[in-house]
Amino acid sequence: MLEGRAPVDETGAAMPDARGPARVRFRRLGRQLGGVVVAIVVWELVSVSGLVTDQALAGVPSTARALASHLGPLASAAGGTLEAWAVGLAIAAAGGVVVGTLVGRSRLAEAFTEVLVRMMRPLPSLALIPIAILVAGLGLKMTAGLVAFTSFWPVFINTRYGVHQVENLFIDTARTLDLHGGRLLVQVILPAAAPLIASGLQIALSLALVVTVSVELVGGTGGIGSFVLRAQQAGAVPTMYAGILIGGLIGWALNTGFRAVVQRWVPWADRAERRL
């Protein structure tokens, strides 16, 4: 009944861009940057105040200097991290979507896998490192394998739920339009589940980065994690912080990029429900 509220019926063009007009977007960006600036100021204040010894916390200027002088090694460490992350996440995404779709469309498969899922999902991936080393040895394969294992679950669970809870009316409509089998799956069920699959991927993406860096830290297999570990062992505190900072930036960039992709490719995610 929302329709009675606004005279949009015959013009129809009145729906604004979901991101809002440019001015609003600009103001939001300003606030976000403001938050970052405040965080940097607090960081520097804590560092200068001596609350934390400079053996544990580097100041902003020294961290910036370390960042500038280690650009090369940092870039290659970031590359290593991103490689393991991408390989692991790709496997998790493909596996999660395919298996989630199959299980979500079959009540038998759902019941069959229920206990297994509940057991496997909370396993901390770091506890699996010994197994992973035995299976794959130290290196990219092991890291990517652990990343794939951990980030498989959110993709799988969201996909399963997404394809399971597709509106019955979408299905009925599809049947009146003579869409069955594979067409029904590809043209109706998967697009209907896409918003949930996308949020599963969003969770998986951050989780994959956390696991990648953690495994690198523990296993010393290269990447940002090992960079941070080596800096710490060498007592190069500012360099360590530079590494951590790069890790955070990578996470931010991946999340922001992914959100843009979702807005572009799954624009119905947060809008389809608007006119309920």
Added chain:
Amino acid sequence: MADPVLTLDHLGVTLRGRDGSVTEVTADVSLEVAPREFVSIVGPSGSGKTTLLKAASGLRDPTVGAVRFAGSPVEGVPSGISVVFQEYNKSLFPWLSIGKNVAMGARRLAPPARAEHVRDALHKVGLDGFASRYPWELSGGMQQRAALARALVSDPQLLMMDEPFASVDALTRGHLEDVVADLWERSSFAALMVTHDVGEAVYLSDRVLVLSARPSRVLAEITIDLPRPRTQSHTRQLPRFVELEAQVLERVEEAGRMAVGID
């Protein structure tokens, strides 16, 4: 009467809940819809109108009885039947533009003819120029017109509508009724509409069937002999309209009282 497009022969639907409960929703419904005829089914809420329509369209198998469309038993939704649902926002696909949604109804046609049919269907419902818009960019009334375009683009023999105007405001509702009436008069499809709005049923139909409360049967059949074309402002003022509306309403109230009696 010419050979009916649709025949329901002693149709009954019993629903089984997951908890094992059994509800007889439709007891025994027989009806025929002739070519080009506009038939409405009204009944108190809970009389299983939607269930009946689903069985009649082939979306669900009846428990007993038979459905025949154009002389053949119905298995699945026949290609000559199009269905418009109440909840357009869960029936139009939000991942497709309006044009592509409508094209879904014309998948049997070759691409060049399809594009032309889609344009034509959008024009008929007054949505020229909205083909590249998305459903969620349109108002409820426009979305339902798009759903109507998708239903009619395949040139069906029978259009089924389940409470098609129940989710829009009163003004839009009157407008949509006239869109449907106009399309129906200018085309050759028969229409079977389920509604709880007695005035709407009388305004649009050649015949109105009143369902009893569940388990439902046909309680009354009232022929609507109002002249066509009909208009909201004129037809609804006619003494005959008021009289027919009262007649139907009386039977619906009767059905409602029976329901209370049963409970």
